[in-house]
Amino acid sequence: MSNKYIGQSVKRVEDKRFITGKGRYTDDIKLLGMTHASFVRSPYAHARVTSIDISAAESMPGVVAIFTGDDIKETGIVGVPTGWQVNFKNGDTMKEPPHPLLIATGSTAKHIGDPVAVVIAETYAQAVDAAEAVEVDWEDLEAVTDPFKATQEGATLVHDDSPGNLAFDWELGNPLDEVNAAIDASAHVTTLEFVNQRMVPNAIEPRSYIGHYDEVSDKYTLYTSTQNPHLIRLLMCAFVLGLPEHKVRVLGPDVGGGFGSKIFHYTEEALVTWASQQTKRPIKWTETRSEAFMLDAHGRDHVTKAEMGFDGEGNVKALRIKTYANLGAYLSTFGPAVPTYLHGTLLQGLYTTPKIHIDLCGVFTHTVAVDAYRGAGRPEATYLLERLMDLAALEMGKDPVELRKQNFIPAFDGVEQPGYQTQVALQYDSGNYHGVVDKAMKMLDYKKFREMQQEAAQNGKLLGVGFSTYIEACGIAPSAVVGSLGARAGLYESAQVRVQPTGKVSVYSGSHSHGQGHETTFAQIVADKFGIPMEDVDIVHGDSDAVAFGMGTYGSRSLAVGGSAIMKSIDKVLEKGAKIAAHKLECAADDLEFAEGKWTVKGTDKHIGFGDVALTAYVPHVYPEGLEPGLDFASFYDPANFTYPFGCHIAVVEVDKETGKVKLQRFIAVDDVGNVINPMIVDGQIHGGLAQGIGQALLEGAIYDDYGQLVNGSYMDYAMPRADDLPMFELDRQETPCPHNPLGVKGAGEAGTIGSTPAVVNAVIDALWSGGHKVKDIAMPLTGERVWRAMQSS
Amino acid sequence: MSKITLKVNQKSHSHDVEPRTLLAHYLREQLSLTGTHIGCDTSSCGSCTVHMDGMAVKSCTILAVQADGSEITTIEGLAPNGQLHAVQQGFKECHGLQCGFCTTGMIMAAADLLERNPDPSEEDIRHGLEGNFCRCTGYHNIVRSVQWAAKSMSELVN
Numbered sequence: 042m043s044n045k046y047i048g049q050s051v052k053r054v055e056d057k058r059f060i061t062g063k064g065r066y067t068d069d070i071k072l073l074g075m076t077h078a079s080f081v082r083s084p085y086a087h088a089r090v091t092s093i094d095i096s097a098a099e100s101m102p103g104v105v106a107i108f109t110g111d112d113i114k115e116t117g118i119v120g121v122p123t124g125w126q127v128n129f130k131n132g133d134t135m136k137e138p139p140h141p142l143l144i145a146t147g148s149t150a151k152h153i154g155d156p157v158a159v160v161i162a163e164t165y166a167q168a169v170d171a172a173e174a175v176e177v178d179w180e181d182l183e184a185v186t187d188p189f190k191a192t193q194e195g196a197t198l199v200h201d202d203s204p205g206n207l208a209f210d211w212e213l214g215n216p217l218d219e220v221n222a223a224i225d226a227s228a229h230v231t232t233l234e235f236v237n238q239r240m241v242p243n244a245i246e247p248r249s250y251i252g253h254y255d256e257v258s259d260k261y262t263l264y265t266s267t268q269n270p271h272l273i274r275l276l277m278c279a280f281v282l283g284l285p286e287h288k289v290r291v292l293g294p295d296v297g298g299g300f301g302s303k304i305f306h307y308t309e310e311a312l313v314t315w316a317s318q319q320t321k322r323p324i325k326w327t328e329t330r331s332e333a334f335m336l337d338a339h340g341r342d343h344v345t346k347a348e349m350g351f352d353g354e355g356n357v358k359a360l361r362i363k364t365y366a367n368l369g370a371y372l373s374t375f376g377p378a379v380p381t382y383l384h385g386t387l388l389q390g391l392y393t394t395p396k397i398h399i400d401l402c403g404v405f406t407h408t409v410a411v412d413a414y415r416g417a418g419r420p421e422a423t424y425l426l427e428r429l430m431d432l433a434a435l436e437m438g439k440d441p442v443e444l445r446k447q448n449f450i451p452a453f454d455g456v457e458q459p460g461y462q463t464q465v466a467l468q469y470d471s472g473n474y475h476g477v478v479d480k481a482m483k484m485l486d487y488k489k490f491r492e493m494q495q496e497a498a499q500n501g502k503l504l505g506v507g508f509s510t511y512i513e514a515c516g517i518a519p520s521a522v523v524g525s526l527g528a529r530a531g532l533y534e535s536a537q538v539r540v541q542p543t544g545k546v547s548v549y550s551g552s553h554s555h556g557q558g559h560e561t562t563f564a565q566i567v568a569d570k571f572g573i574p575m576e577d578v579d580i581v582h583g584d585s586d587a588v589a590f591g592m593g594t595y596g597s598r599s600l601a602v603g604g605s606a607i608m609k610s611i612d613k614v615l616e617k618g619a620k621i622a623a624h625k626l627e628c629a630a631d632d633l634e635f636a637e638g639k640w641t642v643k644g645t646d647k648h649i650g651f652g653d654v655a656l657t658a659y660v661p662h663v664y665p666e667g668l669e670p671g672l673d674f675a676s677f678y679d680p681a682n683f684t685y686p687f688g689c690h691i692a693v694v695e696v697d698k699e700t701g702k703v704k705l706q707r708f709i710a711v712d713d714v715g716n717v718i719n720p721m722i723v724d725g726q727i728h729g730g731l732a733q734g735i736g737q738a739l740l741e742g743a744i745y746d747d748y749g750q751l752v753n754g755s756y757m758d759y760a761m762p763r764a765d766d767l768p769m770f771e772l773d774r775q776e777t778p779c780p781h782n783p784l785g786v787k788g789a790g791e792a793g794t795i796g797s798t799p800a801v802v803n804a805v806i807d808a809l810w811s812g813g814h815k816v817k818d819i820a821m822p823l824t825g826e827r828v829w830r831a832m833q834s835s
Numbered sequence: 836m837s838k839i840t841l842k843v844n845q846k847s848h849s850h851d852v853e854p855r856t857l858l859a860h861y862l863r864e865q866l867s868l869t870g871t872h873i874g875c876d877t878s879s880c881g882s883c884t885v886h887m888d889g890m891a892v893k894s895c896t897i898l899a900v901q902a903d904g905s906e907i908t909t910i911e912g913l914a915p916n917g918q919l920h921a922v923q924q925g926f927k928e929c930h931g932l933q934c935g936f937c938t939t940g941m942i943m944a945a946a947d948l949l950e951r952n953p954d955p956s957e958e959d960i961r962h963g964l965e966g967n968f969c970r971c972t973g974y975h976n977i978v979r980s981v982q983w984a985a986k987s988m989s990e991l992v993n
Contacts, residue, residue, distance in 0.1 A: 059935030061913075062870015062871070063870065069863075166855070243970055297936025330876045721930050725976060755877050756880055763965040763974075
């Protein structure tokens, strides 16, 4: 079958509405009689609510209703759940304290912004005014924000029934005594103790929800800025409010970026839905940016000690990790899975390391929940491995690229050669790791760079190059596998392909697009497979009433899992279409071939077009006996394995000797994300991912003080990359098809973020060494001050 | 309440507004021009950028009463006769947008930048747009989009 669209940089279908201001985000939606919500939130990280007085607020203009934690407590609503259970290594059950919608009198707020009451009023301004008039008496308590300190004796407890503030203490890999022995027997051990700092996702659209209970139909509608409308409906109905799912419609209209932060079921979603039933009015709540900083689940936040053992030739022999992962005050939807099954399982990296062990404490602190942020666990694993590799090369006097290559897993396609079984549970699908490195090195011109670096050093300038190679587990995920790992849901995807009587096609996908361009990429696939123009294909997503089911978009899964579900339905359409065509052409279905939008009798020019077959399916006057009318198929696709994109990233930096300021001069990324449907969109995904990874290396990081106040909770204080912080990126690709999904795709959403961070840090360290500053590590973000101080102390 | 009269996208409007109403809120709530987005509360993100009397402004920094008597252009008014502005076209051609949320403000800022500097260098573009956050694109394709627009506009002039 010839491809007209697949593999082409087709311009995006969705752009027109966005560039003309006609996008429709949740906050753009106005419903008749709509009211507005504002929350009363804790100004302390840890404080007991001793009393709450709403009397003054109730009589404020425009107030419709005020609900407090006491009201919620009376209803018996416990709170929002987590979707994963990760148990202690000794078999004890994970600690899973409730996450209430509002804090009741006598209970404690557990992070800045934890809500105690919600005010609903005719206008947003009236709701804010009245919320300020709610009087809460607080008993301020001691807070703990650092995940390591929280586990130490005497640390204040976030939850009374979680001693040591542990949600779980988990391990993975080879038996610890074997790993200890391998480390002890190593000729060289590289050790790094570091913090992978806390990140704020910062989608530019703040979260926004509208709850609408309709008395006439007794149905609920929730508009939500989510990455997964069906998942929200499932969690909210079955686990929070006890609502019947068939009476609840969840819509995720245009959503302004997610990066993980809009996967999770947040308390406000359930609250506006519940309160709308109480007030019989639609209720909108849109967070302010200050609230977004305080409340959207953060990412990363690991305190780690990592040791890598090498033999005399530089072969990696063992890896031993101890990590304290901050989970925040409450377990968010994917919270327990991120540092464990999306992080521990990636510690093989691209290397043949024979012995690996990770011990990881999931820790409660008085901070907002930590959950998936672009990459989710895999950036932490990559950072750890790739910093160790570069540092080991410096310590052993080896070339960092050669050291990596000598330890790489040899190329395998997953078909002729089997997948690679790691020491940490996963089996890689296919890979050619040397290939991406060789390509990237050519783009860099390594030899020339080293000469330039030397020359620069002689002129008193600090130039550096940093490398990073990565692998990630995407296309999440095989349901049976994640079920055995503690997931409480399956991670398949659904798709319905409905061929309309005129041959136009509507596709209903459970994936959700919030920037990824599904309306284009999915249409490219469908149009090519049916041999019809892209204009004849419409992609519908983000509506639980329209789409049968869906697990949503995260973990670079939309194309690998959602796209594969579409492929299944396409195959069913073509199979049934062949039967109809055969009947019309008076031949056997096996005698037909489908190409260019028509079924042709092999070896003849007798044919029938896709549109004619579609019309016949709906006007079945001349029709195969026993065949149902219609041409409309739904499918569920549960992947056989994760997919494993990989790549090589290289950063070139100049460090200002006087100020320590880092200038990112070049960034090279060669990624292998399997087959590519739309190169333009894939490049765009890589670009955005790189910016976020570089942002972590150089600029970003949430800072809580010892009292649990978020010190930099605004765009004035939290340094997100701006246009003038970044260079043009230099990209190339290698395509190693995924052997186990019908499209051969692996996923591109997170690759940029996962690979880039250590490359930048490694480049800065390399620059400092070139000037004789033998600095082994600098804590991220590498601000001018930190780099300058590191130079002064070396 | 204060009465304001202003022109938005060539149309005259007169409304009573609370003195504390921000121009961004007035455009979105009163005029239903929801293409102007609000992404922060510190005038840092630029999503709400509109043109006021021919200059790009962050409409969350301006009170509606300050806009009394002025002429405002929002994203909805940038292509009045259905013909896309070169910057809008550039964003589509060069994949300068992903989720679309920052896009409208980014386009308004870029259109203003090209008005003042029709032939900007890459550095000029990056500097000129540093008041607008994008979390999706890493700015790479935004820069290319503006370069595309500059070229397209100069070809139109010459």
